[in-house]
Structures are given as C-alpha cells and as structure tokens.
Amino acid sequence: VFLGAIIGTSFVYDLRFKIIPNYLILTGYGVLFPYAFWTGSWHGVWTALLQVISITAVLLVVYKFGGIMAGDVKLIGLIAGFLDGRDIAKYVILVFYIAGFMGVIKVIFNYISEENEASKRTTIRFTAPILIAYLILYLTKGGL
Numbered sequence: 001v002f003l004g005a006i007i008g009t010s011f012v013y014d015l016r017f018k019i020i021p022n023y024l025i026l027t028g029y030g031v032l033f034p035y036a037f038w039t040g041s042w043h044g045v046w047t048a049l050l051q052v053i054s055i056t057a058v059l060l061v062v063y064k065f066g067g068i069m070a071g072d073v074k075l076i077g078l079i080a081g082f083l084d085g086r087d088i089a090k091y092v093i094l095v096f097y098i099a100g101f102m103g104v105i106k107v108i109f110n111y112i113s114e115e116n117e118a119s120k121r122t123t124i125r126f127t128a129p130i131l132i133a134y135l136i137l138y139l140t141k142g143g144l
C-alpha cells in the first residue's frame with residue numbers, strides 16, 4: 001500500500017508539474033531498506049539493493065536514447081526493490097507494453113484529429129503506465 005501511495009503521488013506530480021520530485025523517491029528508499037531488513041534481514045537488503053541497481057542500469061540505457069525520463073527510471077528502480085524477484089520482469093515488461101499501447105493510441109488520435117501539426121505531441125506521461133502496471137500486478141498478486 002505504501003508503494004501504491006508513492007506511485008500515485010508520483011503520477012499526480014508528473015501530470016501537474018511534469019516532474020517526479022526526488023524527495024518522493026528518497027522517501028521510498030527511506031522505507032525500502034528497513035522494510036527489506038525486516039522481511040529478509042541482511043540478505044533482503046542486499047537482494048533489494050541488487051534489484052534496484054540492475055533495473056536502474058538497464059533503464060539508464062533506455063533513458064540515454066530518450067525513451068524514458070530520469071524520474072521514471074528512479075521510480076521503476078524503487079519499485080523493483082520492493083517487488084519479488086519473479087515479479088520484476090513481469091512488471092517492467094507490463095509497463096513498456098502499456099506505454100507502447102498508449103503511444104499507439106495517441107499516434108492514431110493525433111492522426112485523425114483536426115489540430116495543427118505544432119500542437120500534436122506523441123509523448124506520454126510515463127507514470128501512467130507505471131501506475132497501471134503496478135495496479136494490475138497488485139490486484140492479480142503477481143499472477144499474470
């Protein structure tokens with residue numbers, strides 16, 4: 001539930017201010033490592049740290065090519081620290097699948113709309129797929 005609150009707040013900030021504040025991500029990390037220690041002692045902390053580093057490293061490549069923003073990379077890295085190892089791949093694939101679907105819908109909508117070319121944008125706020133994928137994973141309890 002805590003992670004859902006962080007993701008939901010990030011979504012609202014991203015829609016309103018077009019940024020995910022660092023203090024929100026740091027709040028998540030402030031809870032992640034004590035939670036990991038509580039649930040799995042030092043092994044849980046190292047596992048969470050490894051998950052965060054590995055997912056963040058992979059997504060930094062996507063960020064480098066302009067496919068995702070830095071705040072989204074940090075947020076997905078945080079989420080990976082909270083997830084079970086089996087659910088991380090499901091979650092990241094689901095996020096990009098939903099983002100791709102939203103992008104296709106937006107391109108189609110822009111194509112059929114009567115707006116001028118300058119007002120057509122093909123970018124999406126990436127926190128929407130992050131939130132939707134988290135809700136799907138949470139509601140199905142990882143059973144995709």
